[in-house]
Amino acid sequence: MRSEASTEGVTVGLNAVIVAVTEGVPRILSVPWQGADEDSDSTREALPFGLLDPMRDRTLELGLRRWVEEQTDLSLGYVEQLYTFGDRDREPPGERQGRRALSIGYLALVKESQVGGGGRWRDWYSFFPWEDRREGPPTLIANSVQPALARWVEGSADSGERRNRRERADIAFGLGGARWDGERALDRYELLYEAGLVGEARRDRVVGQAQEGLEAEGQSEWPNPIPGRSLCLDHRRILATALGRLRGKIRYRPVIFELLPREFTLLQLQRVVESLAGVGLHKQNFRRLVAHAGLVEGTGKQTVHTGGRPAELFRFRREVLHERPAPGVGLPEMPEPAATRGGGLDSAYALH
Amino acid sequence: MRSEASTEGVTVGLNAVIVAVTEGVPRILSVPWQGADEDSDSTREALPFGLLDPMRDRTLELGLRRWVEEQTDLSLGYVEQLYTFGDRDREPPGERQGRRALSIGYLALVKESQVGGGGRWRDWYSFFPWEDRREGPPTLIANSVQPALARWVEGSADSGERRNRRERADIAFGLGGARWDGERALDRYELLYEAGLVGEARRDRVVGQAQEGLEAEGQSEWPNPIPGRSLCLDHRRILATALGRLRGKIRYRPVIFELLPREFTLLQLQRVVESLAGVGLHKQNFRRLVAHAGLVEGTGKQTVHTGGRPAELFRFRREVLHERPAPGVGLPEMPEPAATRGGGLDSAYALH
DNA sequence: ACCCTTATTCTCTATTTGAGCATAATTGAA
DNA sequence: TTCAATTATGCTCAAATAGAGAATAAGGGT
Structure with missing residues (x-):
């Protein structure tokens, strides 16, 4: 064989x-x-x-x-x-x-x-402005991504294909009642690529997978790209893969500590998690989570204060690897984003 | 660059x-x-x-x-x-x-x-007999794997290296109080390979990463391999990667339905999940889980009975992709395996 | 002393798990 | 026909977890 x-x-x-x-x-x-x-x-x-x-x-x-x-x-x-x-x-x-x-x-x-x-x-996030939801869903999505995707969906002559596109767009971007999933960063980038909404697609002459209504080489017909810095070759795709993978990984392996100094405050830890996950977290519950999960242990030491009450310094607790099969910071399922609800693209289905 | x-x-x-x-x-x-x-x-x-x-x-x-x-x-x-x-x-x-x-x-x-x-x-599991815990931890682990790994741990002259080996063995195989993590199938295979406990190691002339006390080429000194079918090249390694990855994937993506007919009973579904996850599941709770998560929906139809009360046929519910960010069968953290507790290799720590 | 800021502790509630009991609907054997 | 065996399904109860936020502590600055 x-x-x-x-x-x-x-x-x-x-x-x-x-x-x-x-x-x-x-x-x-x-x-x-x-x-x-x-x-x-x-x-x-x-x-x-x-x-x-x-x-x-x-x-x-x-x-x-x-x-x-x-x-x-x-x-x-x-x-x-x-x-x-x-x-x-x-x-x-x-x-x-x-x-x-x-x-x-x-x-x-x-x-x-x-x-x-x-x-x-x-x-x-300068490469993926739509991925940062720490302050809530970015207006970019409602203002640029959603309308552009809607045009892409409608751009297909075949109604089955339109349903398929709508479904993919909804699930990837959490539109139309679907929930945002931070780990789907690659899906989102690929969708934008296919829809011709990132610079690389134009460069590679991608015609949104049978993008009827647009001439393949008719460059004047290309939609305006969604904001976001490009990279050469397929490097932005690799970057999107990395973002999705890292978001998944921090949930079940303690890789986050690779990004922190040996000793850190809980707020530092939270900020690093938030910055990668792209969502804001509830401070008290985050503290309870990492402490209760045994992920960290306090050193007696305190920070030199920067603004408020001094914080205790913590360190990663290595023993947790023995105790839990999948130690990570288990992000919450984000609260329903009030902003993008309702105005979505509606649904159908296709696995993969 | x-x-x-x-x-x-x-x-x-x-x-x-x-x-x-x-x-x-x-x-x-x-x-x-x-x-x-x-x-x-x-x-x-x-x-x-x-x-x-x-x-x-x-x-x-x-x-x-x-x-x-x-x-x-x-x-x-x-x-x-x-x-x-x-x-x-x-x-x-x-x-x-x-x-x-x-x-x-x-x-x-x-x-x-x-x-x-x-x-x-x-x-x-003929390639990885130690991975099947549906009937509880296989005796193979206590009888063969644990003693062989203990010899490997003791086989290092350096005490730091011994601690490192012990830690890795404990975490990979859930020994010494650590909990079994089904997704670490690759870790386990790699550990056995490094320790010279699978046939491929011998074939490739691997000397358990500075396996002092054994002559590199002194084939008579090789430990007995752990039972399990070998494959050519690094194919068993790929197989172990696949097992770990699939075990992870079924927890948060509905890939399990790719293995089932379009309509199936809940017990069929459960058996497929169990066979891959390598653990037994609580029937009633499994039913509650998949039903409550909206992963499946009943068709009115019933099975032609095979033994007991006829079961309803279910099908995958596509809409779940809209509702939950990570739809999967969320395996429980297995109950503590009473068998292997206590007799473990003890602990230290090394990330990765 | 008072305000601002950040840290930390707790409460309260709702939801999700883990475990198991009880009941239902079949088939096959006595 | 009745019973035993077998599988399905429904329900309960307690423990653990998650979401939200009030309350209190401990610093700095004015």
Whole structure:
């Protein structure tokens, strides 16, 4: 059961989403990019990446660590493989040079203290403004995303396809009575890509999956993109994958402490969780949750106060790994967002 | 920030873990294997796999579907990418032919009706006998795994390393007061591999990460492997990844219905969940859970009875995707396994 | 002393779990 | 026909968890 095929000319790129949280802002490291993208300045930026050296790197993760440490002065703590992307059509035409490119995305977490002046630490939400709901659902969704998606839904001639699109849009963005699910960050980005609502789609000549009514190459017909910084190649897709994965992970593994100093206040911890989850949390209940779950333990020490009563310093409690099968900060199911209710796109269904 | 490296000679294999559940037994499809493994018959079997044809396959997943459908008469429903493996040292020496092999693992779910006579549908737990706890913790753990791991722990000269090993073993296998976590199937397999307790380790000449006291090549010193069917290359590792991932997934996405006919009884549903999760569930509470969560809805129809009172037929309720952010069967945290308590390996800690 | 800010403790209620008892509807055997 | 076995389904009760917020504590500044 082996099919013989020419696998020559495959290039393996290792891409790192390197995350840190500073002052409540989740940030990722980006680097300049001198590729052949024809698009504007916004895509002249990339995730740090390098090629796998098959003769040198014993494992993929070691390869990643090698050149991250060669090229930055970061020391990566937690590293996790995310996904391998290899769509032929997800590269800009200028980049395709006869060889097929795979990119393996990695998620790496570093502590705030590692955020130096060197690289560009971009606010993660500058790439996905619709993902930050700490202050409630962003107006961007009601003002831009929802109408644009509605147009995309209506843009299909086939009524079954319209239902399908409406369903996907509702579930991804929590419209029409559906609830917002922070972990679906990739679904949301992919949907916008398919609908031609992000710059990369235009660059790749994506025509929203049989986007009837629009000419494939009729560039004047492209809808206005939703705001949000682009990246070269498929790097914003990798970034969305990382966001969704990390949001899921913090719920059942104590990875959040990789982003914090050894000792921290509960509010610091809460802010880091909130910044990644993209939702605001109830302070007293959050405290009860992490304390009761045995995730943290108090050191006797106190902070030098910054504003109010001094807070106790806590540290991660390693023993929790013994006690619970899935120790994490178990985010609440967010309260129903009053804002976007009702005006949704309505429903149908398609799995995947 | 691109490092130039020779990426020639990389081969991309697409591997499928194709899962079905029949009569309460979770099964995966395997195929014969004529590779250069020197080991015994047990490794002459493989996951179905094929090579990516970079010129032909537009996406990785399409490539996978192409040759699965070419080579079997299965129609894959749900397909999900698992992980990309590329350790140089995880292939048997005979297989390394100058080129580096990456394997991208996929998980695919098919319905019971697809299980034909064609392939070999192996009981998933025949590869991982320690993972099936439906009848409580298997005696295999207390009888074989625990003592063998204890020897491995003691096999290190360095006391810090011993603590580290003990910690990992405890958490992975739920020993020493730690709780069993079904999703750590990969951790468990990797631990056994490192400890030289599975056949593949011997084949690959792994010396349990600085296994002092054993000669690297002194084959007579190898510990007896833990029972369980082997596979060629790193396929058992992919299989373990799939098991852990699927166990996690059924908790928050309704993928379980991909394995069931369109209409089913609640007991059928429960048996499928149990078979994958590897634990037994409380019947009445399971019923309450899935009904109350809105995951299923009754059709008026009844089964033709098989033994007792006829059961109502249910079907998956698509609308649940609108109502809950993470619809799944939310497994309970298993009751404390009375059997393995107390006799554990004791504790220390190491993240990851 | 009083106000502002943040921390921390508690209460109260509603919901979700865990466990098990009781009842219902079949089939097959006595 | 009646009973035993078997599976389905409904219901209860207590414990644990989650959501919301009041009340109190401990700092700084004016």
